[in-house]
Amino acid sequence: MSIDTRPVGVLLLQLGTPDSTEVSDVRRYLREFLSDPRVLDIPAPARALLLNAVILPFRPRRSAEQYEKIWTENGSPLTIHTETLTNRLQESLGDGYRAAYGMRYQNPSVESAVAQLIAANCDQIVVLPLFPQYSSAATGSALEEALRVIGGRWNVVNVTTISDFFDDMGFVESVADVARPHLDSFQPDHVLFSYHGLPERQVKKSDPTGEWCLARAGCCDQMVEANRFCYRAQCFATTRSVAAELGLDSGSYSTTFQSRLAGQKWIEPYTDVEVGELYKRGVRRLAVLTPSFTADCLETLEEIGIRLREQWRDTGGEDLLLVPCVNAEPKWVSAVAEMVRGVT
Incomplete structure:
Protein backbone atom coordinates (compact mmCIF):
# COMPACT_ATOMS: atom_id res chain seq x y z
CA MET A 1 0.00 0.00 0.00
CA PHE A 166 -22.80 22.02 19.79
CA ASP A 167 -23.55 24.51 17.02
CA ASP A 168 -22.78 22.34 14.00
CA MET A 169 -25.80 22.65 11.74
CA GLY A 170 -25.60 18.99 10.73
CA PHE A 171 -25.99 18.04 14.39
CA VAL A 172 -28.69 20.65 15.04
CA GLU A 173 -30.71 19.57 12.01
CA SER A 174 -30.32 15.90 12.98
CA VAL A 175 -31.71 16.53 16.46
CA ALA A 176 -34.60 18.53 15.00
CA ASP A 177 -35.34 15.92 12.32
CA VAL A 178 -35.59 13.16 14.92
CA ALA A 179 -37.73 15.29 17.23
CA ARG A 180 -40.14 16.81 14.71
CA PRO A 181 -42.40 13.79 13.98
CA HIS A 182 -42.52 12.86 17.66
CA LEU A 183 -43.51 16.38 18.68
CA ASP A 184 -46.08 16.63 15.88
CA SER A 185 -47.70 13.41 17.06
CA PHE A 186 -47.46 14.06 20.80
CA GLN A 187 -48.48 17.74 20.75
CA PRO A 188 -46.73 18.76 23.98
CA ASP A 189 -47.63 21.76 26.10
CA HIS A 190 -43.92 22.35 26.66
CA VAL A 191 -40.58 21.07 25.35
CA LEU A 192 -37.82 20.52 27.89
CA PHE A 193 -34.17 20.32 26.79
CA SER A 194 -32.46 18.26 29.50
CA TYR A 195 -28.66 18.08 29.51
CA HIS A 196 -26.27 16.13 31.72
CA GLY A 197 -25.22 18.23 34.68
CA LEU A 198 -21.80 19.31 35.91
CA PRO A 199 -20.53 20.69 39.21
CA GLU A 200 -20.47 24.48 39.11
CA ARG A 201 -16.76 24.48 39.95
CA GLN A 202 -15.99 22.71 36.66
CA VAL A 203 -17.87 25.34 34.67
CA LYS A 204 -16.05 28.13 36.49
CA LYS A 205 -12.70 26.46 35.80
CA SER A 206 -13.42 26.62 32.06
CA ASP A 207 -13.46 30.44 32.18
CA PRO A 208 -9.89 31.76 31.80
CA THR A 209 -10.96 35.23 32.97
CA GLY A 210 -12.71 34.08 36.13
CA GLU A 211 -15.12 36.94 35.61
CA TRP A 212 -17.77 35.58 33.24
CA CYS A 213 -19.06 32.04 33.81
CA LEU A 214 -21.62 32.01 36.64
CA ALA A 215 -20.21 35.38 37.69
CA ARG A 216 -22.81 37.58 36.01
CA ALA A 217 -26.46 37.40 35.02
CA GLY A 218 -27.07 36.12 31.52
CA CYS A 219 -23.58 34.66 31.21
CA CYS A 220 -24.89 31.86 28.96
CA ASP A 221 -27.10 34.04 26.75
CA GLN A 222 -24.38 34.35 24.12
CA MET A 223 -21.08 32.74 23.18
CA VAL A 224 -18.05 34.96 23.81
CA GLU A 225 -14.33 34.32 24.20
CA ALA A 226 -14.60 33.93 27.97
CA ASN A 227 -17.16 31.10 27.75
CA ARG A 228 -15.70 29.43 24.66
CA PHE A 229 -15.22 26.21 26.65
CA CYS A 230 -18.20 26.64 28.96
CA TYR A 231 -20.36 23.53 28.91
CA ARG A 232 -23.42 25.34 30.24
CA ALA A 233 -23.19 28.12 27.65
CA GLN A 234 -22.81 25.56 24.85
CA CYS A 235 -25.91 23.70 26.10
CA PHE A 236 -27.99 26.88 25.99
CA ALA A 237 -26.62 27.59 22.52
CA THR A 238 -27.70 24.13 21.36
CA THR A 239 -31.18 24.72 22.77
CA ARG A 240 -31.51 28.03 20.92
CA SER A 241 -30.40 26.48 17.63
CA VAL A 242 -32.62 23.39 17.86
CA ALA A 243 -35.62 25.41 19.03
CA ALA A 244 -35.18 27.76 16.07
CA GLU A 245 -34.89 24.80 13.69
CA LEU A 246 -38.11 23.35 15.13
CA GLY A 247 -39.88 26.71 15.06
CA LEU A 248 -40.67 26.61 18.78
CA ASP A 249 -42.18 29.76 20.21
CA SER A 250 -40.45 31.65 23.01
CA GLY A 251 -41.73 30.38 26.34
CA SER A 252 -42.72 26.99 24.93
CA TYR A 253 -39.36 25.42 25.78
CA SER A 254 -36.69 25.58 28.48
CA THR A 255 -33.25 24.21 29.38
CA THR A 256 -32.41 22.13 32.45
CA PHE A 257 -29.69 19.83 33.78
CA GLN A 258 -30.00 16.27 35.10
CA SER A 259 -27.87 13.53 36.71
CA ARG A 260 -26.45 15.55 39.58
CA LEU A 261 -24.75 14.04 42.62
CA ALA A 262 -25.72 15.03 46.14
CA GLY A 263 -23.41 17.02 48.36
CA GLN A 264 -22.13 19.61 45.88
CA LYS A 265 -23.48 22.54 43.89
CA TRP A 266 -24.33 21.62 40.29
CA ILE A 267 -25.37 23.85 37.41
CA GLU A 268 -29.02 24.88 37.39
CA PRO A 269 -31.89 24.70 36.73
CA TYR A 270 -32.34 21.07 37.76
CA THR A 271 -34.52 18.88 35.56
CA ASP A 272 -36.31 17.07 38.40
CA VAL A 273 -37.09 20.37 40.14
CA GLU A 274 -38.14 22.26 37.01
CA VAL A 275 -40.78 19.71 36.03
CA GLY A 276 -42.65 20.54 39.23
CA GLU A 277 -42.60 24.23 38.31
CA LEU A 278 -43.85 23.43 34.82
CA TYR A 279 -46.77 21.51 36.29
CA LYS A 280 -47.66 24.51 38.46
CA ARG A 281 -47.70 26.63 35.28
CA GLY A 282 -50.31 24.34 33.75
CA VAL A 283 -48.14 22.04 31.64
CA ARG A 284 -49.62 18.56 31.43
CA ARG A 285 -48.03 17.07 28.29
CA LEU A 286 -44.26 17.35 28.49
CA ALA A 287 -41.76 16.38 25.78
CA VAL A 288 -38.08 15.97 26.73
CA LEU A 289 -35.09 16.19 24.40
CA THR A 290 -31.64 15.18 25.68
CA PRO A 291 -29.15 16.77 23.22
CA SER A 292 -26.03 16.34 25.33
CA PHE A 293 -26.31 12.65 24.42
CA THR A 294 -25.88 11.43 20.86
CA ALA A 295 -26.93 7.87 21.74
CA ASP A 296 -29.67 6.65 24.03
CA CYS A 297 -28.24 5.26 27.24
CA LEU A 298 -28.94 4.91 30.96
CA GLU A 299 -29.30 8.67 31.45
CA THR A 300 -31.92 9.01 28.72
CA LEU A 301 -33.81 5.72 28.77
CA GLU A 302 -33.89 5.10 32.52
CA GLU A 303 -33.40 8.48 34.18
CA ILE A 304 -35.76 10.36 31.88
CA GLY A 305 -37.82 7.69 30.15
CA ILE A 306 -38.64 5.79 33.34
CA ARG A 307 -37.88 7.76 36.51
CA LEU A 308 -38.77 11.25 35.33
CA ARG A 309 -41.90 9.95 33.60
CA GLU A 310 -42.97 8.32 36.87
CA GLN A 311 -42.27 11.56 38.75
CA TRP A 312 -44.26 13.53 36.19
CA ARG A 313 -47.27 11.26 36.44
CA ASP A 314 -47.09 11.18 40.25
CA THR A 315 -47.12 14.98 40.16
CA GLY A 316 -50.32 14.86 38.13
CA GLY A 317 -48.95 15.30 34.64
CA GLU A 318 -50.85 13.61 31.83
CA ASP A 319 -47.90 12.21 29.90
CA LEU A 320 -44.17 12.63 29.27
CA LEU A 321 -42.50 11.88 25.95
CA LEU A 322 -38.80 11.06 25.73
CA VAL A 323 -37.61 12.03 22.26
CA PRO A 324 -34.94 9.59 21.02
CA CYS A 325 -31.35 10.70 20.54
CA VAL A 326 -29.85 10.94 17.06
CA ASN A 327 -28.31 7.47 17.58
CA ALA A 328 -27.43 6.21 14.07
Whole structure:
Protein backbone atom coordinates (compact mmCIF):
# COMPACT_ATOMS: atom_id res chain seq x y z
CA MET A 1 0.00 0.00 0.00
CA SER A 2 1.48 3.36 -1.02
CA ILE A 3 1.46 6.38 1.25
CA ASP A 4 -1.05 8.10 -1.03
CA THR A 5 -3.58 5.30 -0.62
CA ARG A 6 -3.42 4.90 3.13
CA PRO A 7 -6.85 5.48 4.69
CA VAL A 8 -7.66 8.20 7.21
CA GLY A 9 -8.62 6.74 10.56
CA VAL A 10 -11.72 7.97 12.37
CA LEU A 11 -11.87 7.27 16.09
CA LEU A 12 -15.32 7.76 17.62
CA LEU A 13 -15.34 7.97 21.41
CA GLN A 14 -18.16 7.40 23.88
CA LEU A 15 -18.15 7.54 27.66
CA GLY A 16 -18.63 3.86 28.39
CA THR A 17 -20.91 1.22 29.83
CA PRO A 18 -20.60 -1.87 32.01
CA ASP A 19 -19.97 -5.17 30.26
CA SER A 20 -23.18 -6.52 31.77
CA THR A 21 -25.76 -5.76 34.44
CA GLU A 22 -23.94 -7.91 36.99
CA VAL A 23 -23.09 -5.89 40.10
CA SER A 24 -19.41 -6.80 39.77
CA ASP A 25 -19.28 -5.42 36.20
CA VAL A 26 -21.11 -2.25 37.21
CA ARG A 27 -18.75 -1.78 40.15
CA ARG A 28 -15.73 -2.18 37.85
CA TYR A 29 -17.15 0.41 35.46
CA LEU A 30 -17.97 2.89 38.23
CA ARG A 31 -14.55 2.46 39.82
CA GLU A 32 -12.77 3.31 36.57
CA PHE A 33 -15.16 6.14 35.71
CA LEU A 34 -15.16 7.85 39.10
CA SER A 35 -11.42 7.39 39.63
CA ASP A 36 -10.83 9.80 36.75
CA PRO A 37 -9.53 13.11 38.21
CA ARG A 38 -11.34 15.01 35.45
CA VAL A 39 -14.65 13.53 36.62
CA LEU A 40 -14.17 13.85 40.37
CA ASP A 41 -11.85 16.84 40.31
CA ILE A 42 -11.03 16.86 43.99
CA PRO A 43 -7.76 15.99 45.79
CA ALA A 44 -6.79 12.33 45.32
CA PRO A 45 -7.16 11.35 49.02
CA ALA A 46 -10.66 12.83 49.15
CA ARG A 47 -11.58 11.18 45.85
CA ALA A 48 -10.42 7.78 47.11
CA LEU A 49 -12.32 8.20 50.36
CA LEU A 50 -15.52 9.26 48.60
CA LEU A 51 -15.26 6.44 46.09
CA ASN A 52 -14.38 3.61 48.46
CA ALA A 53 -16.33 4.61 51.54
CA VAL A 54 -19.44 6.27 50.10
CA ILE A 55 -20.04 5.35 46.45
CA LEU A 56 -18.78 1.83 45.72
CA PRO A 57 -20.30 0.12 48.78
CA PHE A 58 -23.82 1.13 47.74
CA ARG A 59 -24.17 2.55 44.24
CA PRO A 60 -23.18 -0.47 42.07
CA ARG A 61 -26.19 -2.54 43.15
CA ARG A 62 -28.58 0.36 42.62
CA SER A 63 -27.05 1.20 39.26
CA ALA A 64 -27.14 -2.47 38.21
CA GLU A 65 -30.89 -2.50 38.82
CA GLN A 66 -31.25 0.61 36.66
CA TYR A 67 -29.16 -0.87 33.85
CA GLU A 68 -31.27 -4.02 33.99
CA LYS A 69 -34.33 -1.97 33.05
CA ILE A 70 -32.83 -0.73 29.78
CA TRP A 71 -30.53 -3.63 28.82
CA THR A 72 -31.36 -5.44 25.59
CA GLU A 73 -30.77 -9.01 24.44
CA ASN A 74 -27.86 -7.62 22.41
CA GLY A 75 -26.37 -5.72 25.33
CA SER A 76 -26.02 -2.07 26.24
CA PRO A 77 -28.04 0.39 24.12
CA LEU A 78 -25.06 2.76 24.11
CA THR A 79 -22.81 0.09 22.61
CA ILE A 80 -25.41 -0.98 20.06
CA HIS A 81 -26.08 2.55 18.81
CA THR A 82 -22.38 3.45 18.71
CA GLU A 83 -21.45 0.32 16.80
CA THR A 84 -24.26 0.93 14.31
CA LEU A 85 -23.16 4.54 13.86
CA THR A 86 -19.56 3.40 13.26
CA ASN A 87 -20.61 0.86 10.63
CA ARG A 88 -22.87 3.31 8.82
CA LEU A 89 -20.20 6.01 8.98
CA GLN A 90 -17.76 3.62 7.33
CA GLU A 91 -20.24 3.02 4.52
CA SER A 92 -20.79 6.76 4.11
CA LEU A 93 -17.09 7.70 4.08
CA GLY A 94 -15.96 4.89 1.80
CA ASP A 95 -12.62 3.19 1.24
CA GLY A 96 -10.50 6.27 1.91
CA TYR A 97 -11.37 6.05 5.61
CA ARG A 98 -11.43 3.49 8.41
CA ALA A 99 -13.84 4.04 11.29
CA ALA A 100 -13.58 2.49 14.75
CA TYR A 101 -15.05 3.28 18.14
CA GLY A 102 -13.86 3.02 21.71
CA MET A 103 -15.23 3.63 25.17
CA ARG A 104 -13.38 5.93 27.54
CA TYR A 105 -14.22 3.48 30.32
CA GLN A 106 -14.44 -0.30 29.86
CA ASN A 107 -15.01 -2.00 26.51
CA PRO A 108 -14.22 -1.80 23.68
CA SER A 109 -11.26 0.18 24.90
CA VAL A 110 -9.70 3.18 23.22
CA GLU A 111 -6.50 1.16 22.91
CA SER A 112 -8.26 -1.62 20.96
CA ALA A 113 -9.87 0.92 18.62
CA VAL A 114 -6.55 2.66 17.93
CA ALA A 115 -4.96 -0.74 17.26
CA GLN A 116 -7.63 -1.41 14.60
CA LEU A 117 -6.82 1.85 12.84
CA ILE A 118 -3.07 1.29 12.97
CA ALA A 119 -3.56 -2.24 11.61
CA ALA A 120 -5.45 -0.69 8.70
CA ASN A 121 -2.30 1.38 7.92
CA CYS A 122 -3.86 4.71 8.87
CA ASP A 123 -1.22 7.41 9.23
CA GLN A 124 -3.74 10.08 10.20
CA ILE A 125 -6.46 9.74 12.83
CA VAL A 126 -9.41 12.06 13.40
CA VAL A 127 -10.52 11.79 17.02
CA LEU A 128 -14.18 12.66 17.56
CA PRO A 129 -15.64 12.38 21.07
CA LEU A 130 -19.40 12.01 20.58
CA PHE A 131 -20.22 14.71 23.12
CA PRO A 132 -21.77 17.77 21.42
CA GLN A 133 -20.87 20.22 24.18
CA TYR A 134 -17.32 20.39 25.53
CA SER A 135 -16.63 19.43 29.13
CA SER A 136 -13.33 18.51 30.70
CA ALA A 137 -15.03 15.58 32.45
CA ALA A 138 -16.20 13.93 29.21
CA THR A 139 -14.56 15.45 26.13
CA GLY A 140 -11.32 16.42 27.84
CA SER A 141 -10.92 13.02 29.45
CA ALA A 142 -11.70 11.15 26.21
CA LEU A 143 -9.22 13.24 24.23
CA GLU A 144 -6.56 12.86 26.91
CA GLU A 145 -6.92 9.08 26.81
CA ALA A 146 -6.88 8.92 22.99
CA LEU A 147 -3.78 11.09 22.80
CA ARG A 148 -2.11 9.02 25.53
CA VAL A 149 -2.74 5.81 23.60
CA ILE A 150 -1.75 7.20 20.20
CA GLY A 151 1.24 9.08 21.61
CA GLY A 152 2.46 6.00 23.46
CA ARG A 153 3.16 4.13 20.23
CA TRP A 154 6.65 4.10 18.75
CA ASN A 155 5.42 5.61 15.50
CA VAL A 156 3.07 8.47 16.32
CA VAL A 157 0.65 9.23 13.48
CA ASN A 158 -0.86 12.60 12.70
CA VAL A 159 -3.84 13.42 14.90
CA THR A 160 -6.72 15.84 14.39
CA THR A 161 -9.29 16.37 17.14
CA ILE A 162 -12.85 17.70 17.09
CA SER A 163 -13.60 18.98 20.58
CA ASP A 164 -17.26 19.98 20.20
CA PHE A 165 -20.09 20.36 17.71
CA PHE A 166 -22.80 22.02 19.79
CA ASP A 167 -23.55 24.51 17.02
CA ASP A 168 -22.78 22.34 14.00
CA MET A 169 -25.80 22.65 11.74
CA GLY A 170 -25.60 18.99 10.73
CA PHE A 171 -25.99 18.04 14.39
CA VAL A 172 -28.69 20.65 15.04
CA GLU A 173 -30.71 19.57 12.01
CA SER A 174 -30.32 15.90 12.98
CA VAL A 175 -31.71 16.53 16.46
CA ALA A 176 -34.60 18.53 15.00
CA ASP A 177 -35.34 15.92 12.32
CA VAL A 178 -35.59 13.16 14.92
CA ALA A 179 -37.73 15.29 17.23
CA ARG A 180 -40.14 16.81 14.71
CA PRO A 181 -42.40 13.79 13.98
CA HIS A 182 -42.52 12.86 17.66
CA LEU A 183 -43.51 16.38 18.68
CA ASP A 184 -46.08 16.63 15.88
CA SER A 185 -47.70 13.41 17.06
CA PHE A 186 -47.46 14.06 20.80
CA GLN A 187 -48.48 17.74 20.75
CA PRO A 188 -46.73 18.76 23.98
CA ASP A 189 -47.63 21.76 26.10
CA HIS A 190 -43.92 22.35 26.66
CA VAL A 191 -40.58 21.07 25.35
CA LEU A 192 -37.82 20.52 27.89
CA PHE A 193 -34.17 20.32 26.79
CA SER A 194 -32.46 18.26 29.50
CA TYR A 195 -28.66 18.08 29.51
CA HIS A 196 -26.27 16.13 31.72
CA GLY A 197 -25.22 18.23 34.68
CA LEU A 198 -21.80 19.31 35.91
CA PRO A 199 -20.53 20.69 39.21
CA GLU A 200 -20.47 24.48 39.11
CA ARG A 201 -16.76 24.48 39.95
CA GLN A 202 -15.99 22.71 36.66
CA VAL A 203 -17.87 25.34 34.67
CA LYS A 204 -16.05 28.13 36.49
CA LYS A 205 -12.70 26.46 35.80
CA SER A 206 -13.42 26.62 32.06
CA ASP A 207 -13.46 30.44 32.18
CA PRO A 208 -9.89 31.76 31.80
CA THR A 209 -10.96 35.23 32.97
CA GLY A 210 -12.71 34.08 36.13
CA GLU A 211 -15.12 36.94 35.61
CA TRP A 212 -17.77 35.58 33.24
CA CYS A 213 -19.06 32.04 33.81
CA LEU A 214 -21.62 32.01 36.64
CA ALA A 215 -20.21 35.38 37.69
CA ARG A 216 -22.81 37.58 36.01
CA ALA A 217 -26.46 37.40 35.02
CA GLY A 218 -27.07 36.12 31.52
CA CYS A 219 -23.58 34.66 31.21
CA CYS A 220 -24.89 31.86 28.96
CA ASP A 221 -27.10 34.04 26.75
CA GLN A 222 -24.38 34.35 24.12
CA MET A 223 -21.08 32.74 23.18
CA VAL A 224 -18.05 34.96 23.81
CA GLU A 225 -14.33 34.32 24.20
CA ALA A 226 -14.60 33.93 27.97
CA ASN A 227 -17.16 31.10 27.75
CA ARG A 228 -15.70 29.43 24.66
CA PHE A 229 -15.22 26.21 26.65
CA CYS A 230 -18.20 26.64 28.96
CA TYR A 231 -20.36 23.53 28.91
CA ARG A 232 -23.42 25.34 30.24
CA ALA A 233 -23.19 28.12 27.65
CA GLN A 234 -22.81 25.56 24.85
CA CYS A 235 -25.91 23.70 26.10
CA PHE A 236 -27.99 26.88 25.99
CA ALA A 237 -26.62 27.59 22.52
CA THR A 238 -27.70 24.13 21.36
CA THR A 239 -31.18 24.72 22.77
CA ARG A 240 -31.51 28.03 20.92
CA SER A 241 -30.40 26.48 17.63
CA VAL A 242 -32.62 23.39 17.86
CA ALA A 243 -35.62 25.41 19.03
CA ALA A 244 -35.18 27.76 16.07
CA GLU A 245 -34.89 24.80 13.69
CA LEU A 246 -38.11 23.35 15.13
CA GLY A 247 -39.88 26.71 15.06
CA LEU A 248 -40.67 26.61 18.78
CA ASP A 249 -42.18 29.76 20.21
CA SER A 250 -40.45 31.65 23.01
CA GLY A 251 -41.73 30.38 26.34
CA SER A 252 -42.72 26.99 24.93
CA TYR A 253 -39.36 25.42 25.78
CA SER A 254 -36.69 25.58 28.48
CA THR A 255 -33.25 24.21 29.38
CA THR A 256 -32.41 22.13 32.45
CA PHE A 257 -29.69 19.83 33.78
CA GLN A 258 -30.00 16.27 35.10
CA SER A 259 -27.87 13.53 36.71
CA ARG A 260 -26.45 15.55 39.58
CA LEU A 261 -24.75 14.04 42.62
CA ALA A 262 -25.72 15.03 46.14
CA GLY A 263 -23.41 17.02 48.36
CA GLN A 264 -22.13 19.61 45.88
CA LYS A 265 -23.48 22.54 43.89
CA TRP A 266 -24.33 21.62 40.29
CA ILE A 267 -25.37 23.85 37.41
CA GLU A 268 -29.02 24.88 37.39
CA PRO A 269 -31.89 24.70 36.73
CA TYR A 270 -32.34 21.07 37.76
CA THR A 271 -34.52 18.88 35.56
CA ASP A 272 -36.31 17.07 38.40
CA VAL A 273 -37.09 20.37 40.14
CA GLU A 274 -38.14 22.26 37.01
CA VAL A 275 -40.78 19.71 36.03
CA GLY A 276 -42.65 20.54 39.23
CA GLU A 277 -42.60 24.23 38.31
CA LEU A 278 -43.85 23.43 34.82
CA TYR A 279 -46.77 21.51 36.29
CA LYS A 280 -47.66 24.51 38.46
CA ARG A 281 -47.70 26.63 35.28
CA GLY A 282 -50.31 24.34 33.75
CA VAL A 283 -48.14 22.04 31.64
CA ARG A 284 -49.62 18.56 31.43
CA ARG A 285 -48.03 17.07 28.29
CA LEU A 286 -44.26 17.35 28.49
CA ALA A 287 -41.76 16.38 25.78
CA VAL A 288 -38.08 15.97 26.73
CA LEU A 289 -35.09 16.19 24.40
CA THR A 290 -31.64 15.18 25.68
CA PRO A 291 -29.15 16.77 23.22
CA SER A 292 -26.03 16.34 25.33
CA PHE A 293 -26.31 12.65 24.42
CA THR A 294 -25.88 11.43 20.86
CA ALA A 295 -26.93 7.87 21.74
CA ASP A 296 -29.67 6.65 24.03
CA CYS A 297 -28.24 5.26 27.24
CA LEU A 298 -28.94 4.91 30.96
CA GLU A 299 -29.30 8.67 31.45
CA THR A 300 -31.92 9.01 28.72
CA LEU A 301 -33.81 5.72 28.77
CA GLU A 302 -33.89 5.10 32.52
CA GLU A 303 -33.40 8.48 34.18
CA ILE A 304 -35.76 10.36 31.88
CA GLY A 305 -37.82 7.69 30.15
CA ILE A 306 -38.64 5.79 33.34
CA ARG A 307 -37.88 7.76 36.51
CA LEU A 308 -38.77 11.25 35.33
CA ARG A 309 -41.90 9.95 33.60
CA GLU A 310 -42.97 8.32 36.87
CA GLN A 311 -42.27 11.56 38.75
CA TRP A 312 -44.26 13.53 36.19
CA ARG A 313 -47.27 11.26 36.44
CA ASP A 314 -47.09 11.18 40.25
CA THR A 315 -47.12 14.98 40.16
CA GLY A 316 -50.32 14.86 38.13
CA GLY A 317 -48.95 15.30 34.64
CA GLU A 318 -50.85 13.61 31.83
CA ASP A 319 -47.90 12.21 29.90
CA LEU A 320 -44.17 12.63 29.27
CA LEU A 321 -42.50 11.88 25.95
CA LEU A 322 -38.80 11.06 25.73
CA VAL A 323 -37.61 12.03 22.26
CA PRO A 324 -34.94 9.59 21.02
CA CYS A 325 -31.35 10.70 20.54
CA VAL A 326 -29.85 10.94 17.06
CA ASN A 327 -28.31 7.47 17.58
CA ALA A 328 -27.43 6.21 14.07
CA GLU A 329 -30.10 8.04 12.08
CA PRO A 330 -29.12 8.63 8.42
CA LYS A 331 -28.98 12.43 8.72
CA TRP A 332 -26.72 12.15 11.76
CA VAL A 333 -24.44 9.69 9.97
CA SER A 334 -24.14 12.21 7.13
CA ALA A 335 -23.45 15.02 9.60
CA VAL A 336 -20.62 13.05 11.25
CA ALA A 337 -19.18 12.23 7.83
CA GLU A 338 -19.20 15.92 6.91
CA MET A 339 -17.46 16.87 10.16
CA VAL A 340 -14.74 14.31 9.41
CA ARG A 341 -14.35 15.39 5.79
CA GLY A 342 -14.16 19.00 6.96
CA VAL A 343 -10.90 18.37 8.82
CA THR A 344 -9.23 15.99 6.35
